Each structure stands twice: as structure tokens, then as C-alpha cells.
Amino acid sequence: MLPFSQKISELFLDIEGEVGTTALNNMFLIALKKAIHDFEEKNDADFFAQFYELLQLVKNTEPRVSLIIDNLYEIWKALLTDKLKGHPEGHRHLEKKVGAAILSSQKTTREERKKLTMHGVGQVHKNDVILIHSISGSVLDVLFEAKKAGKDFRVVIAEQEAEKTQQLIELLSEGGIRFQVVPEYMLSHVESEVTKVFLGGVTINDQLAVVGDSGSNAIVSEFHLRETPIYLFMSTRKFSLWKSRESHHTYKVKNIKTLANDKHITYERIKFSHDRIPLEFYDHIVTEAGILTPKETEKLYRKKYDERKPWRDKFFQDQ
Amino acid sequence: MDSHFTIAAAIFLVSFLAIVFDLGSKALISMSGALLMVVFGILTFPQAVAAIDLDTIGLLVGMMLMVDVVSDSGIFSLMSVKIAKFTKGKPWLIFVMFALITAVCSTFLNNVSVILVILPVVIALTRGIGLNPKVFVIATIFFSIIGGTLTLIGDPTNVIIGTSVGLGFDDFVANLYIPISIIAVVVGTIFLAINWGTLKPISHSLKQLFVSNLLLQKIEYEFTKTEISKALIAKIIVVFTLVLLGFVFGDRIGLNSSVVALIGAMLLFIVTTKNSSIDQSLSKAEWTTILFFVGLFIMVAGLEEAGVLTIIGNEFIGITDNFLYLLLILLWLTGIASMVVDNVAFATMMIPIVMQVQTSLPAGGPDHQLLWWAMVLGACLGGCGSPIGSSANVVALGIAAKNDCKISSFEYVRIAFPITILMLVICSLYFIVLLS
Numbered sequence A: 001m002l003p004f005s006q007k008i009s010e011l012f013l014d015i016e017g018e019v020g021t022t023a024l025n026n027m028f029l030i031a032l033k034k035a036i037h038d039f040e041e042k043n044d045a046d047f048f049a050q051f052y053e054l055l056q057l058v059k060n061t062e063p064r065v066s067l068i069i070d071n072l073y074e075i076w077k078a079l080l081t082d083k084l085k086g087h088p089e090g091h092r093h094l095e096k097k098v099g100a101a102i103l104s105s106q107k108t109t110r111e112e113r114k115k116l117t118m119h120g121v122g123q124v125h126k127n128d129v130i131l132i133h134s135i136s137g138s139v140l141d142v143l144f145e146a147k148k149a150g151k152d153f154r155v156v157i158a159e160q161e162a163e164k165t166q167q168l169i170e171l172l173s174e175g176g177i178r179f180q181v182v183p184e185y186m187l188s189h190v191e192s193e194v195t196k197v198f199l200g201g202v203t204i205n206d207q208l209a210v211v212g213d214s215g216s217n218a219i220v221s222e223f224h225l226r227e228t229p230i231y232l233f234m235s236t237r238k239f240s241l242w243k244s245r246e247s248h249h250t251y252k253v254k255n256i257k258t259l260a261n262d263k264h265i266t267y268e269r270i271k272f273s274h275d276r277i278p279l280e281f282y283d284h285i286v287t288e289a290g291i292l293t294p295k296e297t298e299k300l301y302r303k304k305y306d307e308r309k310p311w312r313d314k315f316f317q318d319q
Numbered sequence B: 001m002d003s004h005f006t007i008a009a010a011i012f013l014v015s016f017l018a019i020v021f022d023l024g025s026k027a028l029i030s031m032s033g034a035l036l037m038v039v040f041g042i043l044t045f046p047q048a049v050a051a052i053d054l055d056t057i058g059l060l061v062g063m064m065l066m067v068d069v070v071s072d073s074g075i076f077s078l079m080s081v082k083i084a085k086f087t088k089g090k091p092w093l094i095f096v097m098f099a100l101i102t103a104v105c106s107t108f109l110n111n112v113s114v115i116l117v118i119l120p121v122v123i124a125l126t127r128g129i130g131l132n133p134k135v136f137v138i139a140t141i142f143f144s145i146i147g148g149t150l151t152l153i154g155d156p157t158n159v160i161i162g163t164s165v166g167l168g169f170d171d172f173v174a175n176l177y178i179p180i181s182i183i184a185v186v187v188g189t190i191f192l193a194i195n196w197g198t199l200k201p202i203s204h205s206l207k208q209l210f211v212s213n214l215l216l217q218k219i220e221y222e223f224t225k226t227e228i229s230k231a232l233i234a235k236i237i238v239v240f241t242l243v244l245l246g247f248v249f250g251d252r253i254g255l256n257s258s259v260v261a262l263i264g265a266m267l268l269f270i271v272t273t274k275n276s277s278i279d280q281s282l283s284k285a286e287w288t289t290i291l292f293f294v295g296l297f298i299m300v301a302g303l304e305e306a307g308v309l310t311i312i313g314n315e316f317i318g319i320t321d322n323f324l325y326l327l328l329i330l331l332w333l334t335g336i337a338s339m340v341v342d343n344v345a346f347a348t349m350m351i352p353i354v355m356q357v358q359t360s361l362p363a364g365g366p367d368h369q370l371l372w373w374a375m376v377l378g379a380c381l382g383g384c385g386s387p388i389g390s391s392a393n394v395v396a397l398g399i400a401a402k403n404d405c406k407i408s409s410f411e412y413v414r415i416a417f418p419i420t421i422l423m424l425v426i427c428s429l430y431f432i433v434l435l436s
Helices: A004-019 A021-038 A044-059 A066-081 A091-121 A137-148 A162-174 A184-189 A216-225 A294-307 A309-315 B003-020 B026-039 B045-051 B054-073 B075-087 B091-108 B111-128 B133-149 B156-165 B169-194 B206-223 B230-253 B257-271 B278-284 B287-305 B308-319 B323-340 B343-360 B370-385 B391-402 B409-435
Strands: A128-132 A153-159 A179-183 A196-200 A209-213 A230-233 A250-258 A264-272 A274-278 A284-287 A290-292
Touching: A004 A021, A004 A044, A004 A162, A004 B206, A021 A066, A021 A091, A021 A137, A021 B206, A044 A066, A044 B206, A066 A091, A091 A137, A091 A230, A091 A284, A128 A137, A137 A196, A137 A230, A153 A162, A153 A184, A162 A179, A179 A184, A184 A216, A196 A209, A196 A216, A209 A216, A216 A230, A216 A274, A284 A294, A290 A294, A294 A309, B003 B026, B003 B287, B003 B308, B003 B343, B026 B045, B026 B287, B045 B287, B054 B111, B054 B156, B054 B230, B054 B257, B054 B278, B054 B287, B075 B091, B075 B111, B075 B206, B091 B111, B091 B133, B091 B169, B111 B133, B111 B206, B111 B391, B133 B169, B133 B370, B133 B391, B133 B409, B156 B169, B156 B257, B156 B287, B156 B343, B156 B370, B169 B230, B169 B370, B169 B409, B230 B257, B287 B308, B287 B343, B308 B323, B308 B343, B323 B343, B323 B370, B323 B409, B343 B370, B370 B391, B370 B409
Parallel strands: A128 A153, A128 A196, A153 A179, A196 A230, A230 A284
Antiparallel strands: A209 A274, A250 A264, A284 A290
């Protein structure tokens, strides 16, 4: 049986891989709200103890999802600052607080998404050939809005894991967007056609590295060398405002494959869940606050990082 | 004892053992045995062809085609997700709801099809919320078999017995609903009781509630990515309702079960032209199973023709002249045999023997039809007792292993065998009460 921390990590990874970080955050908030609704605490102390335990588990996932941690932290802060211990309604009263915090977070997410999309659509021009890779809600929002706005462009999907690519194909197809699929290891054959690269990401860490889907590093490197504009779509709430861990999260899977001649060969197949890409390799960082250069993003990141210091000291005191 | 007798017995025995010990494709073994019956002159070719029970074959093919359309429609996945959401991740409710839905679906669909669709959701859900999926896998097997026992079309054994003997859909339900309901409640309670440690409510654990709810959202997203047309669902429900009505009332207008199933399948293809393809469904039909049945019918006809079954039947009648004892012997014999041998093969062999027993019994006594219900209960429920007792067990354990939930034969038998014995005891008590 998996320990809870690992179980939550795997769930987050699975969901993020399928629907992206923003949608994962939304699912997280809904799940938290329902869990609190169904929870029957012994007393207030029990509620606070269990909420704190959950908070510890969520903030220590591999990799950390900053959007979720920030949300959880905000909720926790709201609960503590209101000093609600001993309220006659018990945790039902706290539930309302949590519900309000969740609604507020969802509203902020919607507003940020709208702004980010608006900035992104402005970057799509006539006859653009846009390369996309992983499932990013922000990138897809921009493409759908650009299509709605009547912009004439086409998309090249860098083919990666079958399920993710299939999902992208279905989504673009439903959205009526013209696209071609090229295996990611054959992109060199179409790189001259590509006018822009649109990518999403999980977070930017304190090393100023973008944590993105596996395969992003190679794509960014290739198109950075060709000087094709590379756009990163990320809300500033996704910035990781704490010290990053040294370890890279990886999966190691041993596969047994049967070859055509029926020979059983066992070999180690290593899969990595994410890539870390230097922020400076991107040309434009599209956020809700506008379109920034890597330097401007770094400045904004440092400012937010410093502002978060008191929280960080309290929240990540176990580091 | 003439040479035909010896050859027919030898062909059947060798084929039967080869099937039991899984020495090759069941279809290949039974068809080879059938052809040997013709080659050695035990049956003529026309006799062999006449031995094939087309009612059984028609019913099986019709249901296979219908189930294929329904499975591909995504209705099962949608239903599983709705149930998963309804349970709110409560382990005991997951257990009760999935047991119920598995049993209900298995009453009118092939057990294997039900397991293929429901079990992956059950495993994903239970594992995700930190439960051991093994108990849920075994419970799913039990409830698919218990549900399947209730109707003519719920289990291949019932199809063979029902169509060979002329028992209709309503006969099955009317005669079996009492023991099956009792068994379902008792087995469900036992599973809940012995696993209460893991099935108890999680409302006092915030982290478990959180993981359950997050997982439910993931499952909902994964299994309902493709939007299912409401019109398609409505068409499938209408056709299935008509087929069920046809099974119940068909005899009164001269339509037997196989004709009803085939009409249902064709009707379904016609009304769902955009969403189904008869070519694809035909290519996915289990033709090896059909050939296995065809071979079995011919081999059993060979045994009958050579007089082997008459001798076995006479021996069987000679055991006792007490009808209750005869019923109990038949129930336990088919029950125990079905744990270790293919219950379809065993039932096919037993049908002519029981027919002979039936005709030799004095008139005016207890209802002789009870013999068939004893055989149905024994053959179906006995299949739960071992990992190879029925196709549902084999498929379910295979799915579990694929999902990193390997259940060893010992683990399975340790849980399943005592519960199977208990089910047979309940059936015995039912017959004792009925005849007293």
C-alpha cells in the first residue's frame, strides 16, 4: 500500500499530465471542499490537526505544485487568522470560510486566465505556424480564442506520449483548428515552417528554471538555437516562492518486451515526469500581468519571492 | 460393451480432461473431439449437424452482438462513474453499489462483458482511496455470477440448460429469485463483515476524504471524456426493454429466446447505424466460444448415441429413490464439479443424464423441474469456488493482475471456497424447505 504522500503525488502527476496545472488546481479545490463538507470531526482541535496534516502532505508532493500550495496556504491562513477555534457550529463554520476562499481562488483564476488569454491572442498573427507540445489549458485557451477571433493560423503538434497527443488532437479537432502532427524527434524537418512555439509550464522555481512537460527542454533548445520566438504561458501565481529541492522527480520502470522473433529481453526503461528549462531560453513570458521578457520575469519573481519570506519561513519551516 | 461405446467414452474423456487441464484451445479440443466422433462412425455427419443446438447458438450470438454495441456505447463507463460519484468515496457504499450494479447488469448481460467494464473502475477507485482492491475484485466476481444465475441469458450454462430443456426467461426468474436474493444478501453481508476494517466509513479522516474526492474527479474526467449521445442511450434502452419483454412473452407468440435475441441484435444495429457496425461486432464475437459449444453438443450426442449416458443415468438413478437426496446430490455434484472443470462442458454432459432421470421418476411426485434448478444453481454458483471455475473468474483475475493487483490461487480459494460452500448450503436448505 502506498503512503499517502506518494499517493497524492501520483494523483497530482496523473491529473496534471492529462489536464494541465490550472485544471488540476480546480479539481483540487473542489475535492477539498467536498472533503471538508463530508468530514466529521471530533472537535475543533481534531479538524485543525487533520487539516494541518493534509497541508503538510500537499506541500511536499513531488514535484510541488505552487498554485495548489498557495491556495491551501491562503485557506490555512484564513482559518488561523479568524481564530475560529471553539465556534459553536464547529467545522461547519470553517467550511464556509474554506468555501469562500475556494470561490475567491476560482474567481481569481478565471480573471487571470481571461487576461492571460487576451495577451496571448494578440501574439497570434496571420499565417502563423504555431508549435505546441503538452496539454496546457492556457495555450489551448489562446488558440481557441484566436480561432474565434477569425485569425488564420495553423498548429503543429509535437507528438509525444500517445494519450497526451491523442487528447490534443481531439481538442484541436473539436475547436476546428487546422493542425498537423509531427513526432517530436522529427521536428527538425519542419522547424523552418514554425513561426512560434507556444508552451505551458507547471512552475518557475527559485533557480529560474521552468518546470515543464518532459520533452519541452529539447524543443526549447532546438528553437532557441534557430531563434524562433518561444512563448511561455504561465500565471504568476504558478511561481514557486520557496527554495527548490535538489532532486529531479523521475520514474524508473523495468519493461519486458517481446520482440518480433519472440525473444524476451528485459531492459531498464527510465521515464522522467518533467523537464527543467532555463527561463532565459524563452523569449516571451505571457502572464496575466502582461507579456514579459525573461529579465522582467526574473525581477517580478524576485519581488514576489521576497514578499513571501515571512510566510515561507512559517510555512516551510521544515526545510 | 461394443467398440463404439469404448471409443465414444474415450474421445469424450480425453477431450474433457484436455479442456479441464487447459491443454489447448477449448474450441480446438471440442471440435477435434466432435470430428473424431464422426470419423469413428459413432455419429453420421447429418446426425452431428442435427446435434448442434441452434437455439443456444442463436441466443449466444444475438446476445454477444447486442453486448458489443452496448459496451462500445460508453453507457457502462458512464454508469460506473455516476455510481462512483454517488458513493462519495465511502468504501462500504462503493462495495454495496458496485456489487448491486454488477449483479443487476449480469442478469441480462454476459458476466465477462460486465466484468470487463466495471472492474477497471472498481480497481482504480478502491486503490486510489487506499483500499486493498483484492476483496472488491473477488466480490465483483461473486456478484456477477450470482446475478447471472438468475436469468436465462445471465450465464452460458443457463443458456444451454434453458434452451435444451425449454425453460424460458420468466421460468428462471420465477424459480430462482428466492434463493438468489437470499444468497446475494448473505454473501454481501459476509463480505462487509469480514472486511469491515477496510470498508468502514472514512468520514473521520480528512486526508482520506480528500484523496477520495480528488480521485472521483479524475475518474469522472477519464471515463467520460467522450460525450455519449442521449439519443443513443435511449435507443439502446428501448431495444433492451423490447428484448427483455420478448424473452418473457415471446413463447406466447411463437418466438423462442434465440429468435428474440437475434431480432434484438439486428434491431439494435438498424437503429444505431451511425454508432455501430455489424461487421466490427461480428469480428469481435467470441467465435471460439461458439465453436466450443458446437463441438460439445456433437460430443455429447456421440456419448448418447453410443449409450454411455444411458448407463451413467441408470447408475445415477440407482443411487437413491429419494427425490430430495437426488436433488441435493445433483446440486453438490454440479457445484463441486464446476469448481474444477468447465461448468459449460459439465452441464452439457449432464443435460441428457438429468433428462433420463426425469423420465424415470414416478409421476405425481414433487415438481421434477427442480432438478434443473438444482443443476443451474450448482453449475453457476459452484463456478465461484476456484480461480478457474468460470470465465468471469479467469477474466477478472487477469484484469486484476494487469492492474498490479495479482491475486494468487491460494488467496482466491481461501476467501472464495468457504463462501461458495455456504452458497451451496443455502441452496440445499432452500430445497429442503421447499420439499418439506
